[in-house]
Amino acid sequence: MAGLNKSDFANPVINWIDTRLPIFTMMQKEYGVFPTPKNFNYLWNFGALAMVNLLIMIVTGIFLAMNYQPNTELAFGSVQHIMRDVNYGWLIRYVHQNGASMFFIVTYIHIFRGLYYGSYKAPRELLWMLGVVILLLMMATAFMGYVLPWGQMSYWGATVITNLFSAFPVVGPKIVTLLWGGFSVDNPTLNRFFALHYLLPFVLVGVIFLHVAALHITGSNNPLGIDVKSPQDTLPFHPYYTVKDSVGVCAFLAIFAVFVFFFPNVLGDPNNFIPANPLQTPADIVPEWYFLPYYAILRSVPDKLLGVCMMFGSLLMLFVLPWLDTSRVRSARFRPVFRWLIWVWVAAVIALGVCGAHKPIGIWVILSRVCTIYYYLHFLVILPILGKLERPLPLPESISQPVLGGRGGGPLPGGAAAKPMEKA
């Protein structure tokens, strides 16, 4: 489809560019007038927040890379050099370090939003699956980033996690050798982790582009989980959602700043202030908080291979979630049973996180096993069966109907209901 774009922009420079490369038309279509359901709540902020967070991570990361040395002899000292001697190095590093945790908080809430309101259901399955790819890439990036400061927990975390791959029969040990670039976690490991930690965020940008592109084909889900029926149900993205997202971004940055400036190390492990020592294992090897639930699943299984499979399975299962959930109703608001069970699942995940932070003895083993079983039950048994048994509440006719028409009343013309507010 060759041919110049017929641009509507008045500004001659913009018009000239837009005629030849219609990026302004595209931005106008996708972020200006883009019709967006008008009933979003603030949980719909978290996609934008994750995007902002990724940008912050990339910018701070580039400046850190200018001063960091990916060498086992120098890495720990170069981080101290950043903290002490580089102008505002402490600020850049603490933003990057806490940014990882913030990124996971934001992303986990974003995923929860999708689970609660059934955003993964048709026609948004591919959008959801791209999201799972993003989550996996994020985890790989975060894991390798945590190794770079070359503290005790960096080193031993890397040792434990890379060793997991040795559980796979035949190819396992070869994979581990490949990850290490040798026969133990050492300089080649640090080198390749640094290279990959720099690469993966840009891969992430690519997949996020696809995620957003897919979103703009299907359009957004909304708290009612019903499709947009008419233009009355939507608002142009700008200014309505640009300003609503801005509220969220400011609030998010405020919370982020509290961590960075007042509690920069509260989410970290004191052991990582000790340089890596291959001869001395820390009393407790604990991953960063955002990996704790998966770590608990891993340790709840007595068999290593099965444990590794259960751990990866807990994430990979999300790829087929759109087909595991047999209910056609998207939003939990109209699913009286699911609405409670999703919280039981959340509680199980949080309990797994707590289990992951404790040594696997006594009650923690039992609790992590119960929660692991429930985690799997939720997806593999409850969701497929519940969709058939549950009687959903009646769905509203359209997004504007419950607002404009009142409860149970017939739909009113939009204009009539809009009048009273103008006096206020």
Add this chain to the structure above:
Amino acid sequence: MRPLRSLLAGVFAPALLVPVLLAMSFLATPAVAQEEGPLPHEYWSFENLFGTFDLAAAQRGFQVYANVCSNCHSMQYLHYRDLVGIGLTEDQIKGIAAGITVPSGLDDQGNPKDGPATPASQFKSPFPNEAAARAANNGAAPPDLSLIVNAREGGPNYVYGILTGFAQAPAGFKVGEGLYYNKMFPGHQIHMPQPLQDGTVTYTDGTNSDLDQEAHDVVTFLSWAANPELVERKQIGVRVVLFLVFMTGITYAVKRKLWSDVHH
């Protein structure tokens, strides 16, 4: 407020389950390291949101480090120039550095030579390498103190607890060869002999140097050494957070105004 209210009611009502489960799981005591003493809870000038370092204490603490700790413990991530952070003047720092001999490159024949330190020099390490440190200390290398306060669970209170935790072993407790009993240390047997006692240092500012004072001062110094950016960080933080809270309010007001004619 409608979306906010429905969000609270709709999404978070069943969320009651979460705290219940959390509370249940916290009831069981965490399985931390073996029998440690209770963590002391001292007052530190640099804790809480607006706290700053007590510079007089930090300077006395530096004296404790220089006279006592530095005989065995390095602080390799610090430079003498950093001491402006505890309020020493450049001349004072030059004076301190000049009195210390450090390796300073090669002479004309290519042999390593020593020379006086400058403010740009790293803190001098007591041992040339870890093996030497190990050999001179009964097999246990004294840890570097640059980050010790951050590197231990409990932070300043833990380090204070170690310094003041030396005592007679209780009857029946067998202390190993070359080890010392310490109430705070995990397992209660530590390689370090008691470093500080009443009057170990004589403070140049005339402060009474009992054990508690010395421990307090040196922990203040070590806390500064581990987080030299702390004061600036908090000062910037207050402004940044206030600005962002203000911005959130403004943006929310704009949002309310913009959305006032939308029924949703």
